[in-house]
Amino acid sequence: MSIGYINGKYIPLDELAIPIDERGHQFGDGIYEVIRVYNRKAFMLDEHLERLITSAKAIKLPIERDASDFRLLINEAVEKSGLSECTIYLQITRGFAPRKHLFPGVPISISMTVKPASLLQQSLRENGVSAIVHEDERWANCYIKSLNLLPNVLARQTAYEKGCYEAILVRDGMVTEGTSSNIFMVKKGKVYTTPLSKRILAGITRLAVRQICEEINIEFVEQSFTVEELFQADEVFLTSTTSEVLPIVEVDGQMVRAGKPGEVTSELYQKLQQMIVR
Missing domain, CATH: 3.20.10.10 (D-amino Acid Aminotransferase, subunit A, domain 2)
Known part of the structure; x- marks a missing residue:
């Protein structure tokens, strides 16, 4: 089944909602990766995570987790979904804060969805x-x-x-x-x-x-x-x-x-x- 994740909690997709004061929503202040899973295995996951961390550094996004932490999170999400062929969307933003251009002193926000893969015709x-x-x-x-x-x-x-x-x-x-x-x-x-x-x-x-x-x-x-x-x-x-x-x-x-x-x-x-x- 399709599932959602945000900041440590798994939530059904129809219940997943982002507060209006969210930096990704208001400024596009965040990064993402799309990862394809084949037979429950995320393809080239190390390379995706390396690019994710590179993007985070480029926009001065303070990620405390390393690649191994994200690998565990993604594998756990795939397991919880029960899907063998799926697509993961992983997004990290600068967090929830009143709308001001300068970086806020708040925790980053990590969200993710796991959905069945859409196959090309x-x-x-x-x-x-x-x-x-x-x-x-x-x-x-x-x-x-x-x-x-x-x-x-x-x-x-x-x-x-x-x-x-x-x-x-x-x-x-x-x-x-x-x-x-x-x-x-x-x-x-x-x-x-x-x-x-x-x-x-x-x-x-x-x-x-x-x-x-x-x-x-x-x-x-x-x-x-x-x-x-x-x-x-x-x-x-x-x-x-x-x-x-x-x-x-x-x-x-x-x-x-x-x-x-x-x-x-x-x-x-x-x-x-x-x-x-x-």
């Missing part, structure tokens, strides 16, 4: 998805997994209204990432993706794909590229915790090659599935 994996190109209007510190997601929401909504799955974000003429994904292209058997910087999130599935490429001897190239180069790619795909590895076959109405998922993308997806069940 198989047809999306078999046929691929479409995307639009959208100006990257986000702030300068996208490496922080913060709650400030309004530009992402607006870009994703624009994609949806145009019948597309994702918006590929572009800044200064170069592809950065998707609204909730990392973007890749394949050219002459090599996998290309935007280098890590403050402008993109260090995706966990992005890391998994890099590890897979190293294992199967596919060259993984961290190199910036333009939309025009994306159109000329042999394959394009996205990665995220919930989408895993997903082929993109059309961008702004233009087909990527033959408009069908490519062999490299398919192989990376299959290898990711093998990695999940190890």
Whole structure:
């Protein structure tokens, strides 16, 4: 069953409520992680927790717990839910305090939900998805997994209204990432993706794909590229915790090659599935 957690208490989701004077609610003053659980095991949990702690340090959020504490909490929540295939949303904010911009001297707030995993339609994996190109209007510190997601929401909504799955974000003429994904292209058997910087999130599935490429001897190239180069790619795909590895076959109405998922993308997806069940 779906369950909620807030500051030491497990609560049914329909009873979970956040006070109005909550920093995440009023300022977006917090961070989060989305973690996929397969067969009761949180996938790449250590990497998620490392990124969580990095984000906390970046916004000066005083977390007293370490990764092992969060690992125990997450495993306990999965056990209590009774779900074997689920998605965890973990959020940490600067706490409950009267609305003032300066940091309050109050305890941080930790909340979490555990819900059944929403599986993608198989047809999306078999046929691929479409995307639009959208100006990257986000702030300068996208490496922080913060709650400030309004530009992402607006870009994703624009994609949806145009019948597309994702918006590929572009800044200064170069592809950065998707609204909730990392973007890749394949050219002459090599996998290309935007280098890590403050402008993109260090995706966990992005890391998994890099590890897979190293294992199967596919060259993984961290190199910036333009939309025009994306159109000329042999394959394009996205990665995220919930989408895993997903082929993109059309961008702004233009087909990527033959408009069908490519062999490299398919192989990376299959290898990711093998990695999940190890």
